[in-house]
Every structure is written in structure tokens, then in C-alpha cells.
Amino acid sequence: MERTVAPPPAPAVVAPVPSVPTFSGPVLAPDGSCTGPVPTVASAIEPGIGECELVRLKGKPATDVLVGEGRSGREVQVLYSEPGSKELYFFVNNRLDRIVK
Template identity: 50%
Template sequence: MKPILVIALAAGLGACSVDMGGYSFVSDGNRTTTSTATARVATSEALLTAEGECQANVSLDPSSRPQPAEIAVGMTECELVRAKAKRPTDVLIGESGKGQREVQVLYAEPGGREIYMFTDNRLSRIVKPGQGEQQS
């Protein structure tokens, strides 16, 4: 019976969200009022779809994280699209042998193709024409 409980607990914790609820008691001298509140906050960051659009839980504001000053290793998929200010030419989404999300984002620029490679929503390598490869 314990393995089932462990699996259920692991599935619940892997949901990438936090549910909070509580009570509030307010007294104004004459009477006490009670109110309740519930909030749901997503803890995962926005991801690119195969169409090159950012997709996030509606409760997550992708703009809440400050935009990096320049395109650099470590930024997220959606931060790249916002920095480029246009939809990518192509997006390839797959999974590594280690179960990690791997994404290749292609931009066809006047100077040639630029390829941005992400592992688990973090930019890990950049390949630009004439500049070789930049990686973490």
C-alpha cells in the first residue's frame, strides 16, 4: 500500500503549481468578520510551441521576470522570442535520452541562419554564421 501512496504524492508534487488558502479574522471592536481566500500560482515558466508562440498557464505572467539586456546563454525560450521581436522561422521540440526537453529555434536572418538550442527551457548553445558556436 505504501508504494501507491508514494506514487500519488510524487504525482501531486510534480504538478508545477501551488494552491494556497486561508482565513482572515477582522475585528472592528463591535463585531468580528471572517473571510476566506484562495490563490493558485503556477511555478513553471512559459514555453515555446511548435508554431513559435509562448504558452504559459494563464496565472503566470511571462513578463514578470526582467528581460535580459542581450541574447545570452541561460535565457528562456520566450525571452529569446521577445528579444528578437519576431516569430522564429522554425521551432523543433523533442526530448533527450535523459528525459530533458530540447528545443531548437531557427531564425533566417539576412546574414544567414541563426540556431538557438535550449535544454529544459534554458539557452545552452548559439550557432550564428561566421561566428562559430557559443555554449555554456
């Protein structure tokens, strides 16, 4: 009599846990203040600068700051409103991602 042996069970596959991107440098608090000393690295408002560098380059506090968490990590919207114009700066993990004027 021939005996059949069941194959061993397949190992369980565990999906990797996505890591939250990290960022460095001071960031803006919801009240628009910086959480640390502002670096003087950036000389222009361009993609990749930090949140506090924007405020330093603008030379005045933001009109409004929205801080939240998204799929990509920390997401911040910084609004500068002046008579006749509005500028909205979008940051992801303390790096300027895009500008809407």
C-alpha cells in the first residue's frame, strides 16, 4: 500500500510595513512659528526649500498655516494673502512641493 504525504504548508507572506518618510530641520507650528532656528541656506523660493525658510524669505509671518498628516507623511499648507493676490505653498515632509498663485 502506497502512502501519500501532504506537502508542507506554504510559509505566510508578510507585507512590509511602509516607512514614514523622515525630514530634518525646523518646521512650522499651526500658529505659524518655527520650531527651531531657521537655516539661511535657501536664497530663493523654489521647490525643495523648508517651511521655515519660506517664512524667512517672505520676511513676514504667514496669513494661515494648516498642518496635517497624509499618506506621504507631514503635509503643510502655508497661505500668504495680500490685497489683490493669494499665494498657497504646499509642503510634504518639510520640503516645498508646489505653489499655487
